[in-house]
Amino acid sequence: MKHIFYYNSGLFPYACFASAVHLGILPIEPFIETEHIQNLIPEDTGRSVQFYYMGTDGYQNNIYALWNAGPPEIVKKIICSFLEICGVETGEIYFLDTGLKGDLHSGLSVLLYNWSPARTAGIKMICRRLSRDYEKLTGFIIKSAPERLTKNAPYQIMLP
């Protein structure tokens, strides 16, 4: 069993979407519906470090999403060395930094999402932003984990 951590350093939850694509919750092909996205994003995204266990894929690998936690190289070392000193086998840990950077637009979309009166506007902005970066995101997942994204994998069920 592998532990796969998707990571990005900004406020925008790229890691959350990347893990959702990996798990088959979101499709590989760009097809984004507001409600799917809304269900995925945690309520308090962008307020502090975000770290979630997202699920187990068809190969029994555990998938995690982690974002807004600072420099990826430090985060990776903290995860690996902490688990190591606590006696958890770290040989099977994969830390995948999406490398996608946020900007004013993506930051604003998350801030609006967190503010109840502007949530609808926030979710629309998040969807627009995600549509723009979706190809890069799925490209990254396919490149970094191709063997886990074969069509025969039981989790690879595309949304309608």
Place this chain on the structure above:
Amino acid sequence: MNIIYHCYGGTHSSVMAAAVHLGWLAGDKTPSREEILGVSYFDTRDNGTRGEITYMGDDARGHRVYIVGRGNSARPMLHITHRLSKIFGIEEEKYRFVDMSGHVNLCMRVGGVLSRKFKLVKMGRPLVLTGTRKAYLAIAEHVEEVKNSI
């Protein structure tokens, strides 16, 4: 239990704390410059080691003592490790993070930047040593509190 002393660079205040904890340096008197320089990892680790939880030794009661430099990511580090312990079923009593950055004074800060960031060891190290000696008794007192509470 794993005791993890942390500070910005993981090479000054946390190293001193670990040295006191392990009995390498006496907690009731300020050590000489030579004694401080004799402690492993003191003013030698750079940015590349940030995030690595480094083993220093076992104390008399069998607790394992570590140091880590976490840059400005103290809060993220604590959040991540807390979540990891929940996910992986690690008991919270198995580890304790102790922040030593509150003891870092201006001399240590300036000297540390010169020595570690700009590699101006000849200029930075004397400043770090002066600052460390000033902060030493407060660090030792903090470590004593930690030892008494575990």
